[in-house]
Amino acid sequence: MRRAACPGSFDPITNGHLDIIVRASRLFDEVVVAVSINKSKVNLFTVDERMDLIREAVGAHPAAPTNVIVESSHGLLVDFCRVHGIQSIVKGLRAVSDFDYELQMAQMNNSLAGVETLFMSTNPQYAFLSSSLVKEVARYGGDVSGLVPDVVLKGLRDRSGL
Ligand code: ADP
Secondary structure, three states: OOEEEEEEOOOOOOHHHHHHHHHHHOOOOEEEEEEEOOOOOOOOOOHHHHHHHHHHHHHHOOOOOOOEEEEEEOOOHHHHHHHOOOOEEEEEEOOHHHHHHHHHHHHHHHHHHOOEEEEEEOOHHHOOOOHHHHHHHHHOOOOOEOOEOHHHHHHHHHHHOO
């Protein structure tokens, strides 16, 4: 089975992430969204909330792919890949600024465990999107509808009391 990982913090999932996950689901038998547990990072949503938001967002997408599963991950991504029988990592590239770091990570993961990283160009509609920017805009009452799935919009409104 050809299985790919889509890793990230997803705090919270945006339409940019969702677009990459759905497109990857058409290329692989199974896509495992690996939600990182990073204790040193302050997150708005808990790992369980982030995982539920991803599941709901994928289910509500017009394509509603059934070959996407969501898992939490900690430690090295290559260890996660080994445990889950994953041969490839799919990452979205927004801009040249993403590239240096992503290339370094991809080369490291390949040298550690032979895992391949495939880069998918971001849908230009979502090229400026990041979870942190969405949170910042939402915190100050800005309209992020159209940038995040509806479940996330609701989650952000509940958090910021909007
Ligand atoms: P991290 O916190 O590990 O940087 P994120 O959750 O912000 O991770 O993003 C995870 C991955 O999702 C990124 O490495 C990138 O590949 C992809 N990504 C993030 N934002 C977008 C976007 N707007 N369009 C496409 N891909 C994106």
